[in-house]
Amino acid sequence: MNLRLDRSLLHRFGILLVLLAVGLGLSLATESFLTVSNLTNVARQVSINGILAVGVTFVLLTGGVDLSLGSVVALSGVVCATFAHPAADGHPLFLPIAAGLLTGAACGLLNGGLVTKGKVAPFIVTLGMMTVARGLALIVSGGRPVADMSERLTALAGDVGGVPIPLLFFVTVAVAAWIFLRRFRLGRHVYAVGGNEQAARAAGISVARVKLFVYVLCGLMAGLAGVVLAARITTGQPNAGVAYELDAIAAVVIGGTSLSGGIGSVAGTVLGVILIGVINNGLDLMSVSSYYQQVVKGVIIVGAVWLDRRQARG
Amino acid sequence: MLSLTGISKSFGGLPVLQDVSLAINAGEVHALMGENGAGKSTLMKVVAGLHAPDGGAMRLKDAPYAPASPHAALLAGVAMIHQELMPIPDMTVGENILLGAEPCGPLGLVDRAAVRARARALLAELDCDLSPDVPMRTLSVGQTQVVEIAKALGREADVLLMDEPTAALSDHEASALFRAVARLRAKGVAVVYTTHKMDEVFRLADRITVLRDGRHVITAKAGELDQERLIAHMVGRPMSEIFPPRGKVSPEVVLEVSRLSREGRFKDVSFQIRKGEVLGLAGLMGAGRTEVASAVAGLEPAEAGEMRLHGRPFRPRDPGEAITAGVAMVTEDRKGQGIVPALPIRENITLSALGTLCNAGVIDHAAEAEAARSGMRDFSVRATGPEQPVGQLSGGNQQKVLLARALLNRPEVVVLDEPTRGIDVGAKAEIYALIRRLTDDGRAVLLVSSELPEVIALSHRLLVLRQGKVAAELDAATATQEEVLRHAMPL
Numbered sequence: 001m002n003l004r005l006d007r008s009l010l011h012r013f014g015i016l017l018v019l020l021a022v023g024l025g026l027s028l029a030t031e032s033f034l035t036v037s038n039l040t041n042v043a044r045q046v047s048i049n050g051i052l053a054v055g056v057t058f059v060l061l062t063g064g065v066d067l068s069l070g071s072v073v074a075l076s077g078v079v080c081a082t083f084a085h086p087a088a089d090g091h092p093l094f095l096p097i098a099a100g101l102l103t104g105a106a107c108g109l110l111n112g113g114l115v116t117k118g119k120v121a122p123f124i125v126t127l128g129m130m131t132v133a134r135g136l137a138l139i140v141s142g143g144r145p146v147a148d149m150s151e152r153l154t155a156l157a158g159d160v161g162g163v164p165i166p167l168l169f170f171v172t173v174a175v176a177a178w179i180f181l182r183r184f185r186l187g188r189h190v191y192a193v194g195g196n197e198q199a200a201r202a203a204g205i206s207v208a209r210v211k212l213f214v215y216v217l218c219g220l221m222a223g224l225a226g227v228v229l230a231a232r233i234t235t236g237q238p239n240a241g242v243a244y245e246l247d248a249i250a251a252v253v254i255g256g257t258s259l260s261g262g263i264g265s266v267a268g269t270v271l272g273v274i275l276i277g278v279i280n281n282g283l284d285l286m287s288v289s290s291y292y293q294q295v296v297k298g299v300i301i302v303g304a305v306w307l308d309r310r311q312a313r314g
Numbered sequence: 315m316l317s318l319t320g321i322s323k324s325f326g327g328l329p330v331l332q333d334v335s336l337a338i339n340a341g342e343v344h345a346l347m348g349e350n351g352a353g354k355s356t357l358m359k360v361v362a363g364l365h366a367p368d369g370g371a372m373r374l375k376d377a378p379y380a381p382a383s384p385h386a387a388l389l390a391g392v393a394m395i396h397q398e399l400m401p402i403p404d405m406t407v408g409e410n411i412l413l414g415a416e417p418c419g420p421l422g423l424v425d426r427a428a429v430r431a432r433a434r435a436l437l438a439e440l441d442c443d444l445s446p447d448v449p450m451r452t453l454s455v456g457q458t459q460v461v462e463i464a465k466a467l468g469r470e471a472d473v474l475l476m477d478e479p480t481a482a483l484s485d486h487e488a489s490a491l492f493r494a495v496a497r498l499r500a501k502g503v504a505v506v507y508t509t510h511k512m513d514e515v516f517r518l519a520d521r522i523t524v525l526r527d528g529r530h531v532i533t534a535k536a537g538e539l540d541q542e543r544l545i546a547h548m549v550g551r552p553m554s555e556i557f558p559p560r561g562k563v564s565p566e567v568v569l570e571v572s573r574l575s576r577e578g579r580f581k582d583v584s585f586q587i588r589k590g591e592v593l594g595l596a597g598l599m600g601a602g603r604t605e606v607a608s609a610v611a612g613l614e615p616a617e618a619g620e621m622r623l624h625g626r627p628f629r630p631r632d633p634g635e636a637i638t639a640g641v642a643m644v645t646e647d648r649k650g651q652g653i654v655p656a657l658p659i660r661e662n663i664t665l666s667a668l669g670t671l672c673n674a675g676v677i678d679h680a681a682e683a684e685a686a687r688s689g690m691r692d693f694s695v696r697a698t699g700p701e702q703p704v705g706q707l708s709g710g711n712q713q714k715v716l717l718a719r720a721l722l723n724r725p726e727v728v729v730l731d732e733p734t735r736g737i738d739v740g741a742k743a744e745i746y747a748l749i750r751r752l753t754d755d756g757r758a759v760l761l762v763s764s765e766l767p768e769v770i771a772l773s774h775r776l777l778v779l780r781q782g783k784v785a786a787e788l789d790a791a792t793a794t795q796e797e798v799l800r801h802a803m804p805l
Contacts, residue, residue: 184675185668192665195654202613202643202651203665203719204634262656 014307015254015271019278026282033285040164044157046277047166048073048225048232050270052248053255054170054177055221057269058214060252061181062194063261064115064122066215068129069222069248072107073241075137076100076226081146081236084153093152100227101220107133108219112212130245137238146236157232166228173221178266190214194261250297251276254304276300315340315504316361316379316392316473321370323356330356332528333370338473341502343495345509345519345536348548349738353528354508358475361506362394363387375472393466394475401450401458408433408446411465436464439501440494456487456599463494474498476507480514481736485764485799487599492518510736511765512541524548549739556743557771560791561753564589568758569628569641569727571610574619579605580782582619587727587758592749594773594790595762597802602782603762604646604731610760611643611729612636613651623726637666642720646732646762648709652716655705659697660686662704662715667722689718694744710741717748728752731762746772766795778802 026033052069059066080100107129114125156165181187192200193210201207225244230236255272257264279300283293316338323331331353338344346354359365361372363381372379374390381387384394401410408429409416417428433446442460444453453461459479466474480488495505495518509515515522516536524531524547531547539547545556566589574583580602587593595603609616612630621628623639630636633643645651654662663686664671671682686700693714697707704715713733720728730749734742749772752759763769769776773790778801786801 183677183679185672185677186675188661188665188668188677191657191661192654195656196650196652198647198651199654200665202633202645204632204637205665206632206634262654 015256015268015275015304018304019271019275022275022278022282026278026285030282030285033282038281038285040162042277042281043167044164044232045281046273047164047170048229049244049247049251049276050170050273051173051221051225051228052244053251053269053273054173054266055218056245056248057177057252057255057257057264057266058181058190059122059218060194060249060257060259061190061261061264062211062214063197064211064214065126065249065259066108066111066218067123067126067245068107068111068133069218069225069245070241070243071130071133071137072104072219072222073226073229073244074238075107075133075140076103076223077230077240078137078141078146078226078236078238079103080153080227081149081230082140084149084230086148086150093150096150096153097227100230101223104223104226105216105220107222108216109212111219112215115215116208116211134238141236141238143238145238147234149230149234149236154231154234156228157234166232169224169228173224174266174270181266186210186213191262194258194263196262247276250301254301315375317373318357318361319371319373321357321360321367321372323353323360323365323367330528331360331367334525334528334530335370336523336530336533338504338506339521340472340504341499342520343499343505343507343518345507345515345522346525347508347515347522347544348525348531349740352525352548354525355477356528357525358394358477358506358508361387361473362392362475364394388469388471391470391472392475393469393471393473394477395459395462395466395479396477401453401461403451404449406447406449407437407444407453407461410450410461411436411446411468413465415468432468433464436468437461439467440464440497442490442494454487454599456483456490459483459487459491460494463491463498467498471503473504473506476505478508478510478736480509480511483599483764485598485766488514510738512544513767515544516541526550545739556739556746557768558747558750560592560772560774561590561750563591563753563774564756568624569610569760570622570625572620574606574609574616574621576605576609576614576617578782579614580609580779583777583779583782583784584619585777585784585787587760589756589758590753591775592753592759592761592773594769594776595760595779596766596769596776596798597779597785598804599764600781601779601802603779605782606779607643607729607731607760607762610636610727611641613643613645637723637725640723640726641729642666642723642725642727643729644713644716644720644731644733646735648712648716648735653704653712656703658701659690659695659704659707659715660700663689663700663718663722666719670723685722689715689722692721693718693748708737708741710737710744713737713741713745714748717745721752725757727758727760729760729762732764733761734763734765734768742768766798770795770798780804 032038056066080096083099084096111125111129114120115122158165189205189210192205193207197207229240251272252269254275255268257268283296318334318336321331321334334357348354360367363384363386379390381390411433412429416424419425430446437444440460440463444457479491498505519536521533522536522539523533567586568589569587572584575581583606597603608614612633612635615631628639664682671678671685690700695711695714704712733745749759761769761773770790770793776788776790776793777784778786778798780802781804
């Protein structure tokens with residue numbers, strides 16, 4: 001009778017097994033994969049996608065979607081960099097970070113507001129935001145990279161005790177999100193709204209509030225990713241982050257979250273993020289051309305979801 | 315016309331049908347009866363080519379019949395109308411009727427005029443004057459049902475299978491459906507159908523077959539059975555008492571509704587419900603019963619009029635406010651507005667009451683688990699455990715989960731909209747007993763039901779709605795079905 005539950009476990013083990021198999025294969029195929037420096041490198045690379053994926057997990061759980069992530073990352077990065085000139089070094093680190101985060105959250109608020117109050121489909125709203133945020137990033141930066149960032153900020157992309165700081169952000173965000181979805185009332189409401197919106201309303205849940213929350217949170221995560229990215233590339237790049245939303249959504253879906261909402265977990269998303277990161281890294285190590293890498297990645301995304309559906313059908 | 319011999323079918327080692335033999339004649343209406351899980355739907359799906367039987371043989375029109383798919387069954391002359399209708403809402407009635415069999419011109423272009431003419435002819439055969447050009451989405455469930463029948467008719471089906479065709483229909487709409495079925499019978503079509511509605515079987519069916527636990531129990535002419543014996547065959551034991559006696563009503567008024575109105579839905583509806591009382595809302599589909607119930611529960615707020623709860627003004631703008639004030643509703647639309655299928659029973663039960671199970675927004679898991687456990691116990695929810703996803707439960711058990719959810723906040727007023735729709739006799743009896751327990755606890759119950767025997771037997775008083783207005787208020791102890799219907803029929 002507990003078939004569905006067992007399958008979801010199987011599914012979770014399924015990605016874990018795929019991840020271990022890929023890891024084992026790469027360890028055997030290349031000498032450099034299983035080294036501290038390479039794994040640290042992978043961790044650094046997946047962090048930004050990880051932060052975005054955690055954010056968009058919330059949106060996908062409610063049955064929505066956020067296509068504006070990549071553009072919001074660029075806009076937040078540009079805004080952050082604008083406030084991070086060394087001339088302003090007397091200012092606390094706080095200001096550029098806050099500016100970046102707020103920019104992301106504001107975009108999310110606009111997305112959420114249009115989805116809930118305006119009753120426009122999330123696909124359309126966030127598609128619009130994708131273009132608007134990209135345009136704003138170009139306007140704010142004058143179309144050029146915003147360079148000359150304070151070293152105190154770019155240090156955010158560095159290490160503490162050998163651990164990349166972006167990884168710490170990712171882990172913190174993931175753990176917090178995991179606890180939130182499992183333990184908090186609002187977290188439960190996210191699942192209920194995605195599982196059956198009408199039923200959630202009839203049960204007394206404010207569906208609009210829940211949706212607004214997930215879009216703001218997702219925007220906030222995009223803001224954080226923008227700050228981290230700006231620190232890493234030491235500039236605010238108005239053209240950065242193109243198609244980041246697709247990588248994030250792919251990771252969430254590989255992690256078992258249903259695009260129609262209501263089913264999924266942050267743990268699955270984290271595994272999906274790592275799997276994509278490891279595969280990218282492995283293909284790099286094996287010197288596979290970046291053209292082929294894209295093909296391989298696409299096949300894996302569709303393949304993972306196809307396997308998932310086959311399992312679901314039994 | 316159609317004969318089944320020794321049909322067996324198992325799912326995952328669990329036998330669902332065992333050695334079922336049955337003969338269906340041309341031009342007869344044959345009712346398949348049985349509790350949920352008795353194997354009615356599975357048997358129909360075997361005949362319709364959706365499931366291949368594990369054992370046994372079928373013959374159709376004196377030829378061996380073993381459809382490999384629903385499409386093959388359709389070509390052989392067997393059509394099925396599923397419980398959950400599958401119309402394409404944005405296509406017209408005509409396009410839906412001829413879906414997959416569109417008359418085409420020389421270039422493969424659809425001949426729209428022919429579609430329209432053919433659809434109109436098919437609808438006329440069913441005594442239905444619906445225009446083929448209206449979009450499907452504007453139709454009522456009953457009209458959709460008739461369109462589905464026209465579709466089957468268009469395929470020149472010899473055998474028509476209908477799974478619970480009247481589950482969502484009012485008596486009035488069901489009558490239109492019955493007329494269509496009578497037409498089919500006259501044309502020599504064999505109609506096989508399932509239903510949970512006792513009174514309707516005796517109105518419609520020529521012969522009745524009862525299945526129990528996947529086995530054939532009896533096939534008899536409808537005239538040879540009565541309701542009591544039919545139920546006894548279905549449940550395997552005589553059910554001397556389905557309805558519990560009415561409880562005692564206290565004089566204290568809990569909910570007072572006066573001149574409640576909503577444009578185009580209902581107008582000037584007034585009533586009171588006392589502590590321990592069941593007020594039944596009767597009427598035809600579209601009379602505004604669900605709408606009035608929804609207004610009381612804040613789902614679709616009224617536009618005018620006022621409500622008082624224990625004398626205090628009560629004007630909920632959404633379900634959340636109503637629940638906080640002490641009014642909870644169990645919806646008629648269990649799948650659409652009730653359960654969250656992917657979530658476990660525990661989370662479904664506590665969904666409305668999480669606020670009371672939280673500290674600063676953090677769910678107290680121990681308290682939640684206890685609330686879910688006692689909810690499952692009090693409402694005898696049968697499941698593998700509180701973590702089983704609600705989507706896997708039977709309709710009756712899903713309904714009990716929703717009742718548990720509604721009652722967890724200890725509401726003063728419980729609004730029940732069609733609480734026994736689509737669930738089997740055994741589960742119905744349990745729900746009836748639960749309603750009695752609610753009133754014994756001093757709650758006030760507003761009960762909407764399309765099943766007249768049910769609403770009459772459970773209520774203390776009846777409010778009959780007709781076209782959105784109160785047509786009569788009756789003492790349920792003395793009211794008869796005929797009396798209720800007379801008030802409910804449009805003038």
